[in-house]
Amino acid sequence: MLIAGFLALACVKLLYLPSYKSTDFEVHRNWLAITSSLGVQSWYHEATSQWTLDYPPFFAWFEFALSKVAVHFDPEMLVIKNLGYSSDKTILFQRLSVIVTDFVFAVGAWTCMKNMHNLKSVQARGPSRDAAIYTLLLTNAGLFMVDHIHFQYNGFLFGFLLLSIGAMMQEQYLLGSLWFCVLLNLKHIYMYIAPAYFIFLLRAYCFNNSAFSITRLVKLGSLVILTFVVSFGPFVNQIPQVISRLFPFKRGLCHAYWAPNFWAVYNLVDKALTIIGKKFGGDMIKIPTATDLNGTQASMTGGLVQDIEHIVLPSVPPLATFIITFLFMVPCLIKLWRRPNSVNFMRSLTLCGWSSFLFGWHVHEKAVLIMILPMTLLAVISRKEAKYFLLLAITGHFSLFPLLYPHQELYTKMFLHIAWAFLAVKMLKKVHKCDLLTLAEKIYLLASVIIFIYSEFIHFYLPPNLAKYEFLPLLAYSAYSALGVISTYVSPDRKR
Amino acid sequence: MLNVDYALLFSVSLILRYGVSLWPYSGEGKPPMHGDYEAQRHWQEITINLPLDQWYNHTQDNDLLYWGLDYPPLTAYHSYLVGQVAHRVNSSFTELHQSRGIESPDHKLFMRLSVIVADLLILFPAIRFFCGSSLSATALLLAIYPGLILIDHGHFQYNGISLGLFVISVAAVIRNCDVLGSIAFCLALNYKQMELYHALPFFFYLLGKCLHQPSFLRKISKLFVIGVSVIGTFVAVWLPFFLAGPYTTLQVVRRIFPVDRGLYEDKVANFWCTIDIIFKLKQNLDTSQIGLLCIAATLLLSLPSNLHVLRYPTPRNFVMSLLNTSLVFFLFSFHVHEKTILLVAIPAILATSVLDKKSAFQRYWLPWFLILTVFSMVPLLVKDGLLLPTIASTVFFCIMYGNLDQMVSTSSSPLNERMSSPLPVEPNSFWIQLLGFSQVVSLCGACLLTLLHEVYPPPARYPYLWPTLICAYSSLHFLLFLLAFHVIQFSSGVTVSYSKKKL
Numbered sequence: 001m002l003i004a005g006f007l008a009l010a011c012v013k014l015l016y017l018p019s020y021k022s023t024d025f026e027v028h029r030n031w032l033a034i035t036s037s038l039g040v041q042s043w044y045h046e047a048t049s050q051w052t053l054d055y056p057p058f059f060a061w062f063e064f065a066l067s068k069v070a071v072h073f074d075p076e077m078l079v080i081k082n083l084g085y086s087s088d089k090t091i092l093f094q095r096l097s098v099i100v101t102d103f104v105f106a107v108g109a110w111t112c113m114k115n116m117h118n119l120k121s122v123q124a125r126g127p128s129r130d131a132a133i134y135t136l137l138l139t140n141a142g143l144f145m146v147d148h149i150h151f152q153y154n155g156f157l158f159g160f161l162l163l164s165i166g167a168m169m170q171e172q173y174l175l176g177s178l179w180f181c182v183l184l185n186l187k188h189i190y191m192y193i194a195p196a197y198f199i200f201l202l203r204a205y206c207f208n209n210s211a212f213s214i215t216r217l218v219k220l221g222s223l224v225i226l227t228f229v230v231s232f233g234p235f236v237n238q239i240p241q242v243i244s245r246l247f248p249f250k251r252g253l254c255h256a257y258w259a260p261n262f263w264a265v266y267n268l269v270d271k272a273l274t275i276i277g278k279k280f281g282g283d284m285i286k287i288p289t290a291t292d293l294n295g296t297q298a299s300m301t302g303g304l305v306q307d308i309e310h311i312v313l314p315s316v317p318p319l320a321t322f323i324i325t326f327l328f329m330v331p332c333l334i335k336l337w338r339r340p341n342s343v344n345f346m347r348s349l350t351l352c353g354w355s356s357f358l359f360g361w362h363v364h365e366k367a368v369l370i371m372i373l374p375m376t377l378l379a380v381i382s383r384k385e386a387k388y389f390l391l392l393a394i395t396g397h398f399s400l401f402p403l404l405y406p407h408q409e410l411y412t413k414m415f416l417h418i419a420w421a422f423l424a425v426k427m428l429k430k431v432h433k434c435d436l437l438t439l440a441e442k443i444y445l446l447a448s449v450i451i452f453i454y455s456e457f458i459h460f461y462l463p464p465n466l467a468k469y470e471f472l473p474l475l476a477y478s479a480y481s482a483l484g485v486i487s488t489y490v491s492p493d494r495k496r
Numbered sequence: 497m498l499n500v501d502y503a504l505l506f507s508v509s510l511i512l513r514y515g516v517s518l519w520p521y522s523g524e525g526k527p528p529m530h531g532d533y534e535a536q537r538h539w540q541e542i543t544i545n546l547p548l549d550q551w552y553n554h555t556q557d558n559d560l561l562y563w564g565l566d567y568p569p570l571t572a573y574h575s576y577l578v579g580q581v582a583h584r585v586n587s588s589f590t591e592l593h594q595s596r597g598i599e600s601p602d603h604k605l606f607m608r609l610s611v612i613v614a615d616l617l618i619l620f621p622a623i624r625f626f627c628g629s630s631l632s633a634t635a636l637l638l639a640i641y642p643g644l645i646l647i648d649h650g651h652f653q654y655n656g657i658s659l660g661l662f663v664i665s666v667a668a669v670i671r672n673c674d675v676l677g678s679i680a681f682c683l684a685l686n687y688k689q690m691e692l693y694h695a696l697p698f699f700f701y702l703l704g705k706c707l708h709q710p711s712f713l714r715k716i717s718k719l720f721v722i723g724v725s726v727i728g729t730f731v732a733v734w735l736p737f738f739l740a741g742p743y744t745t746l747q748v749v750r751r752i753f754p755v756d757r758g759l760y761e762d763k764v765a766n767f768w769c770t771i772d773i774i775f776k777l778k779q780n781l782d783t784s785q786i787g788l789l790c791i792a793a794t795l796l797l798s799l800p801s802n803l804h805v806l807r808y809p810t811p812r813n814f815v816m817s818l819l820n821t822s823l824v825f826f827l828f829s830f831h832v833h834e835k836t837i838l839l840v841a842i843p844a845i846l847a848t849s850v851l852d853k854k855s856a857f858q859r860y861w862l863p864w865f866l867i868l869t870v871f872s873m874v875p876l877l878v879k880d881g882l883l884l885p886t887i888a889s890t891v892f893f894c895i896m897y898g899n900l901d902q903m904v905s906t907s908s909s910p911l912n913e914r915m916s917s918p919l920p921v922e923p924n925s926f927w928i929q930l931l932g933f934s935q936v937v938s939l940c941g942a943c944l945l946t947l948l949h950e951v952y953p954p955p956a957r958y959p960y961l962w963p964t965l966i967c968a969y970s971s972l973h974f975l976l977f978l979l980a981f982h983v984i985q986f987s988s989g990v991t992v993s994y995s996k997k998k999l
Contacts, residue, residue, distance in 0.1 A: 004895050011892035015515030015885055131902075408605055411514050411612075419507035426500050 001134070006106040009138055013099045013148045017091065020406045025094060025151040026084055027051040028063070033080040035060055036067035040234050044242045048080050054245045057231045058185040062156075066097055098147050101156040108162025109137040112377055115169040119342055129380045132427040136376050137162070141420035142397040143373070145413055146366050150403050154366070157187050158373050165349070165374065169342045173205040174223060181227035188246055192356035193370070195326075196348040199333045204340040259365040260399045261358045263316065270313045321361040328355040343381060350374045365403065368396040379428055386428045387436045391445070394421050398448050401455075410456055421445075501631040506620050509639040512889060513615065513649045517608040520881040521652040527597050531880075533607060533652040534597060535563035537589070540579030543572055545592040549740040552748045557592065566751045569733050570687040574657065578610050611648055611656065618660035626667040627849070633858070633900050634849045638663070640896055642889035643841050643870050650882045653835070658688040659842050665698070666818070666846060670811040674702060674718070675725045682729035689752050693825040693839045697817040700802040704809030754831075763963040764834050765872040765970035767793075767827040773968060786830075793828040801985055812850040816985035818843040823978050827971065834876050834967075837869045844981075856928060857984055863897050864935045865977050871942045872970035874949065875963040883950065938973065945969060 030049045038046060043053055043060055053060060067078055074089035076082055113133040147155050164179035180197055183190050206217045235242050332351040336344050353370040357363055372393045379389035397417050404413050428436060437445070523531020542551055542558055542565065551572055554560040565572055582589040589595055589603055620639075627635040648655050661684035669677030681698055685691040702722055709715045731738075737745045763769060768790070781789070801820040805813045822840045826832055844865055851857050870890050877886045896903065924932070949962035958964075 004899065008892050008895040011888040011895075012511060012515065014888040015512065016518065017884065018518040408518070408601065411609070415507055415510045415514055419504065419511055422500055422504040422507060426504060 002106060002110045005134060005138055006103060010099050010102070013095075013102075013144070016148055016412065017095050019149045019412060020404060020409050021086075021091070021149070021151045022403070023051070025086065025091075028094065028151070028153075029077050029085065029090065030080070030083075031055075031060070031063040032067045032070055033078045033082070035064035036071070036078045037080055041238070044235065044238055044245050046080070049083055052245060054248065056185045056188050056246060057235060057242075058182060059187060062153075062186065069093070069097075094151070095148070098151070098153060098155065101153060102147070102159075104159030105143075105155040105162065106138060106159075108159040108166065109134050111166035112137075112162050112169065115166045116377070116380070118169060128427070128430045132380055132431050133377060136379070136420075136424055136427060137373065139420055139423060140369075140373065140376070140393075141416040142369050142393070142400050144416055145397070145400050145404060146369065149409065149412065150366075152366070154369060157183060157190075158369070160186065161190070161374070165342075165346060165377065168200070168345055171204075171342075173201060174219065177201060177220060177223055178227065181224055185227060185231040189367070190370075192325075192360065193349050193352045195329055195333055196336065196345065196352045199336050200340055200345045200348065203337050204345075259357070259363045259367065260395075261360070261363055263321075263359070263363075266313065266316070273313070318361045321359055325355050325359040328359060343378075346374055346377055350378060365399055368399060372396050380431050383432045383434065383436060386432055387441070390424060390428065390436060391441060393424060394445055395448070397421075398452075401452070414452075499629065502624055502635070505631060505635060505639050509620075510612065512640060512892070513612060513645055514608075516645050516649040516882075516885045516889065517612070519650055519885050521604070521607075521650070522880050524881070525599065529562075530597060531652070536575065536652065536654070537598070537603075537607065538563045538596070539565055539572065539575035540582055541590045541592060541595055543576035544579035544583060544590055548736050549744045552751045553744065560751075562596075564751060566754065568686045568689055568752055569737060569748065570683060571654075574614075574654065574687070581610075582606060607652070608649065611652070611654060614654055615648070615656040615660075619656040619663075620660075622660040622663040622667070626663050626846070631904055632849065633853060633904055634845060636896065636900065636903055637845045637848065637866075638842070640889075640893055641841060641845060641866065642886070642893050643838055643866070643873065645889055646870070646877060646882060646886055647835050647838060647873070650885060651835070651876065651880050655688075655835075655838055658684045658691055659838065661687065662691060662694060662842065663846070666815065666843075669698070669701065670814065672705075674705065674722055678702070678722050678725045679729050682726055683733070686730070686733045690836055690839055693822040693829075693836070694818055694843070696798055696802050696821050697805055697814060700806040700817070701809050701814040704806040707806075708809060763875060763960060763967040764832050765837070765967045765974060766832045767971060767975070770968045770971040773964065790828060790830040794825055797824045797828060801982060804985065813985060815843060815847050815850045816981065819847055820978065820981050820985060823974065823981065827974055827978065834873050837872055841866055841869045851984070856931065860928070860931045860935055861977065861980055861984075863894070864938065865973075867894070867939060868942065868970055868973050868977075871946070872967065872974075874946055874966055878949065941969065 026049075030051045031053055034043055034046050034053060046052065070077060070093050073093035074087050076087065077085050077090040077093070079085070113130050116129070116133065143155055143158070146152055160179050160183040164176045164183065167173075167176035167179060177197070180190075180194075184194070201220060205220060206213055208216060232239065232242070329352050332348045336348040350371055353367075353374065357367050357371060360367075372389075375385070375389050375392060378385045380386070394417075397420065401413050401417075404410075425436070521531065521533040523529065523534055546555075546557055550558050552560075552565050554564070558564070579590050585606055586602065589598065589606065623635050623638050626638075644655060644659065647653055661680050665677045665680035665684060667677075668674070668680060678698075681691070681694070685695065703719075706715050706718045706722070709718055734745065734748075737748055768786075798821045801817040801824075805817045819840065822843055826836055826840050844862060848858055848862065867890060870886065874883075874886065877883065945962065945966050949966065952962075954961035
């Protein structure tokens with residue numbers, strides 16, 4: 001079933017080869033070029049293209065390995081100067097590389113599915129549970145949309161996360177940590193869920209039978225340090241440069257397309273208050289018009305990246321977001337410390353991802369996957385978690401719609417989203433043997449259709465004076481999805 | 497309430513269909529004639545800009561040599577409807593004369609969506625109607641069969657409409673709603689004249705049912721009612737042309753049945769095309785002799801299965817006869833296109849509903865046959881630039897077929913939670929093993945030929961080597977299948993008609 005499922009999905013992904021691809025395609029082509037043409041000492045200095053290398057070293061080595069295969073498809077893609085090069089062979093190679101490396105994800109999903117059998121606290125059993133875990137992970141519509149159309153390697157990366165979780169389920173703590181360290185050195189955004197790992201490993205591994213074991217701490221520590229040394233070793237002379245590439249703080253509080261998180265709502269409230277204030281307060285409040293902000297034509301919600309200045313509500317510096325994010329992680333971390341089993345570990349992991357999504361600095365809407373994918377494993381454990389999973393996943397995938405904006409992709413995302421939603425509902429219903437969503441929740445999910453019809457169709461036919469608010473569709477998507485994501489976040493906390 | 501199983505099946509089917517839509521259509525980027533896509537667009541242009549009596553006639557505004565209408569009136573009406581929508585979306589799509597050869601991403605999206613809409617309105621409801629409320633293997637296979645997807649959503653055609661109507665008619669007739677069935681079949685026939693391939697079994701089955709009526713009065717009245725509905729449907733469809741005059745009506749007939757065309761175009765997996773490799777038919781016989789030979793062979797070979805249905809009119813025999821008759825027509829009739837194999841594939845899939853799912857048919861013959869139908873169209877699909885979607889959709893189909901039990905049983909009771917049967921399973925007999933082995937060897941051969949066709953350029957002396965080999969390979973297999981399917985049809989002997997599933 002592992003191979004059959006993977007292969008079947010690969011066929012569907014292959015069909016979508018000619019889809020729209022975002023600038024991320026060029027980003028990765030550029031990195032293929034950089035890693036294959038230049039020596040290691042120049043990788044993090046090269047800046048011919050605006051898409052500089054901003055992932056940790058292991059990913060750079062990954063691109064290097066890929067470039068060895070790429071040369072057989074079309075050597076021209078490996079020339080740095082060929083900015084925007086996208087011949088048919090290039091597209092074929094790049095898309096195939098995502099499809100093939102998804103195998104890591106398949107193996108990770110399979111491992112988690114198998115290792116779930118060992119967990120005693122899990123209610124539902126049987127082949128329907130296995131099928132649900134494996135299928136819902138593999139066919140995740142959000143992953144399909146982001147990886148195989150928009151273009152990224154998230155499947156590959158999440159594979160390592162799943163392998164890590166799988167190992168933890170088997171109490172193979174060192175192996176689990178190894179996978180996680182590899183993951184961190186592939187993409188550092190996973191640092192957000194590191195607190196869960198830290199607490200879990202400290203409590204479950206280092207405190208061996210309530211006695212603190214120095215040997216274990218040392219073993220763990222050396223493993224972690226060793227991984228980082230192997231990763232950053234070749235770059236030991238350029239650490240500051242690498243760090244500056246990895247953590248660019250010039251970017252604004254919100255990404256171009258508003259991720260449906262707390263700050264999006266915050267911005268919205270700020271904007272609303274500003275408009276109200278202007279109406280009642282006259283000229284006391286000066287609203288920056290579109291041209292004020294660095295002379296660019298875009299507004300806060302127009303779709304470009306820039307620093308946001310808040311007018312009515314206080315401005316939010318990056319440090320504040322970190323503190324708030326961390327504060328919200330604390331409750332689940334405390335619970336994990338008290339009862340350090342694998343299920344709680346997965347819950348903390350998901351909740352850490354959730355907090356960082358809601359309160360983090362410059363969060364991409366793609367980060368919604370960091371909550372949805374681990375939560376797929378939790379969905380088979382209890383009915384409540386299944387319900388939250390459905391609400392989160394369906395809303396989360398819907399929030400990814402603005403990413404695939406061309407007309408052609410409208411139907412792609414619609415069909416993928418609808419199919420997966422039905423699949424999830426059907427499979428989870430079979431696992432838990434009951435209807436999972438209340439009427440109110442179903443109505444909420446169906447309301448997305450209205451938002452969809454508005455944003456994709458009606459908005460274009462509005463009279464000119466309303467159409468200038470081009471941010472409205474994006475705003476609608478964000479606001480609607482934020483409601484879903486935030487409310488489901490609040491709910492699991494309530495059961496503590 | 498909403499049937500989640502069907503909703504899931506159809507949305508997955510839509511994902512496959514839309515994915516194939518992203519690839520090139522026939523004649524993309526190949527002026528001046530382009531292909532079937534341009535033909536359909538041209539028909540929209542003709543039907544909305546010209547009066548009805550000029551649609552099929554060669555006039556100053558309507559050059560029949562440039563994709564003249566050659567399907568029956570329902571296609572023309574459909575083109576008219578789609579054309580009206582096209583005109584409102586973007587008038588340049590259907591500008592008389594000006595819009596010839598128009599190619600743009602917007603236009604492509606529009607045309608592709610029109611096929612999807614046709615599937616949503618006709619094919620999917622037909623599947624649901626045929627298969628009933630619980631998902632069956634038949635429904636799954638109909639929804640993901642790659643041949644139909646690749647031709648309709650890749651090459652570009654509207655087979656979903658005629659085949660959908662055909663499926664409805666079969667379902668209705670099996671459920672003893674003969675009037676509805678007759679009307680639906682006539683509509684299918686009036687959409688594409690190729691549905692004549694299915695006409696004989698319908699005739700003989702309905703006749704057989706009439707003859708089995710208890711009393712003479714009942715026999716006559718049933719015959720009469722069916723006759724009236726058939727004639728009524730034809731009149732309703734053709735009325736505008738009758739009113740336009742006898743010349744116009746005859747012109748339509750002339751366009752639909754072009755008797756002056758050759759025995760075949762390109763290479764087809766047809767008996768005559770294969771024989772032609774050894775014995776040059778066109779050189780030794782003239783057109784009318786060839787025509788006679790085709791008709792004689794086709795009718796003669798269709799007789800056994802149809803007489804069987806007349807004598808024992810059961811749903812099982814009817815569906816098997818549909819399969820056998822259409823395969824005979826495909827192999828032996830005049831001017832066959834490789835795409836017409838779809839008319840054989842669909843009845844083959846429908847046969848899963850009347851045969852046992854553990855039978856050799858469903859386990860071996862059917863998947864083997866269906867894959868070969870796709871293989872037989874490979875030269876056409878490669879010419880369109882559809883090789884990758886062909887491979888992808890066919891591999892997907894095979895994997896789904898291999899796991900059919902799991903897919904379909906998910907909608908059933910918890911009894912199916914057990915993965916393996918508690919009953920001891922008999923080891924396969926020698927013949928079944930041989931069958932399985934031949935299937936694997938044959939499919940490897942097909943893959944090899946596809947690979948060679950793609951990778952190895954043919955020698956200069958035989959430029960059509962690979963398409964010819966592919967066609968010959970396919971037609972030899974089809975002859976084998978013809979024999980096997982006849983054996984299966986006749987092996988049932990006399991069986992009572994069993995009632996069909998609930999709606």
